[in-house]
Amino acid sequence: EEDGDDKNCIVPYKDRRREAHTQAEQKRRDAIKKGYDSLQSLLPTCQQSDISGYKLSKATVLQKSIDYIQFLLQQKKKEEDERNALRKEVIALRIMQVNYEQMVKAQENQPGLIESRVCDEVKFDVVCILPLFITFNSVSVNNFSELSACIFTWLEEYCKPQKLREMVTSVLQRVYSSRT
Known part of the structure; x- marks a missing residue:
C-alpha cells in the first residue's frame, strides 16, 4: 500500500x-x-x-x-553633422565679425585720412568692374574647410595692400574718365 x-x-x-x-x-x-x-x-x-x-x-x-x-x-548622424557645420560657421562668422570690427577701428584711427563722399552709383561701378571679384571665382565654396583654405590663398595672392591700391586707383580713374 x-x-x-x-x-x-x-x-x-x-x-x-x-x-x-x-x-x-x-x-x-x-x-x-x-x-x-x-x-x-x-x-x-x-x-x-x-x-x-x-x-x-x-x-x-x-x-x-x-x-x-x-x-x-x-x-541622427546627418543632423549631428549639420549641427557641427553650423557651429563651425558661427565660429567663422564671429571671427570675421571681430576682424571687420578691428579693420573699421583701424581705419577710423588713421590720422590724416581725408574723407570724401563717393556717391553710391560710383561705388557700385567700382564693384562691378573691379577685376578682384573676377579672381574670386577661383575660391571653392563647397564646404567650410575648402572655403577657408581657398580664402587664405586668395587673400595672400590678390589682396596685398599694394595690389589693392593699384587696382582701385585704376578702376577709379576709368570711372572718373567715363563720367567726364
Whole structure:
C-alpha cells in the first residue's frame, strides 16, 4: 500500500510541475507576442501594413524594426553633422565679425585720412568692374574647410595692400574718365 501511496503523490507532483511549466511557457509566449505587438505599433512602416489588413510576420516586424533603427541612426548622424557645420560657421562668422570690427577701428584711427563722399552709383561701378571679384571665382565654396583654405590663398595672392591700391586707383580713374 505504501508503494501505491508514493505513486499517487508522485503523479500529482509531476502533473503540477507539467502544469506550472505549461503556464510559464504560455506566459513567456504572451510576453513575446505583446512585445511584437508593441514594437509593431511603434513602427510607422508596420502601421501602414496594418491598414492593408494583412498580419505581418514576426520576422517582417523585426526586419522593419532594424531598417527603421538604421534610418533613425542615419538621420541622427546627418543632423549631428549639420549641427557641427553650423557651429563651425558661427565660429567663422564671429571671427570675421571681430576682424571687420578691428579693420573699421583701424581705419577710423588713421590720422590724416581725408574723407570724401563717393556717391553710391560710383561705388557700385567700382564693384562691378573691379577685376578682384573676377579672381574670386577661383575660391571653392563647397564646404567650410575648402572655403577657408581657398580664402587664405586668395587673400595672400590678390589682396596685398599694394595690389589693392593699384587696382582701385585704376578702376577709379576709368570711372572718373567715363563720367567726364
